[in-house]
Amino acid sequence: MRLGLVSGAHPPKLRSHINHRVYAELHGLDYEYDARRYENLQTPHFHKLMAVLAIIESYDWVMWLDEDAFFTDFSFDVTGLIRSEPAEVFFVACKSPISPQGGWTFLNSGVFFVRNCTSGRKLLSDALSVPNRRSTRNGNRNSTAFSPEASRRTSSMCCIGTICWTT
Structure with missing residues (x-):
């Protein structure tokens, strides 16, 4: 299984790419920092979708790792999180944590995995075309509403709830 790691932002804000690159090199993984400027994004958060789509064909x-995500245990092998996922699973992400104010979003989009398959690429493309609607549901006024047209199953991964989309 070939896994590629990607993070980025435009313009770059943090130096987490050093942490990400060192982790990738230690585990024999490819890493790319995407600082490209993508035109006509609904919000800067959509940069991650473009960055993943830009490299997905090679893996x-x-x-995806947000710029504010850091590896702290360099001995942990992230490939183990997806290695045993059945072929119908094409997206894996952690459930969002609840903020101290009680707000939450459906999923934590700061770190996620997407399989290079028709369904995985379609999820990313469809997410880019979702109208920009602000949601105030669950007390989080800053989350973008997103309801993928896919079934999901929940499981646990490293004692953290996860959401997996399947075909």
Whole structure:
């Protein structure tokens, strides 16, 4: 299984790419920092979708890491999180944590995995075309509403709830 790691922002804000690159090199993974400027994004958060789409054809899976996500245990192998996922699973993300104010979003989009398959690429493309609607549901006024047209199953991964989309 080939896993590619990607992170980025335009303009770059943090130096987490050093942490990400060192982790990738230690585990024999490819890493790309995407600082490209993408035109006509609904919000800067959509940059991650474009960055993943830009490299997905070269890998079986792509892992996105937000700029504010850091590896702290360099011995942990992230490929173990997706290695045993059945072929019908094409997206894996953690459930969103609840903020101290009680707000939450459906999923934590700061770190996720997408399989290079028709369904995985379609999810990313469809997410880019979702109208920009602000949601105040669950007390989080800053989350963008997103309801993928896919079934999901929940499981646990490293004692953290996850959401997996399947075909």
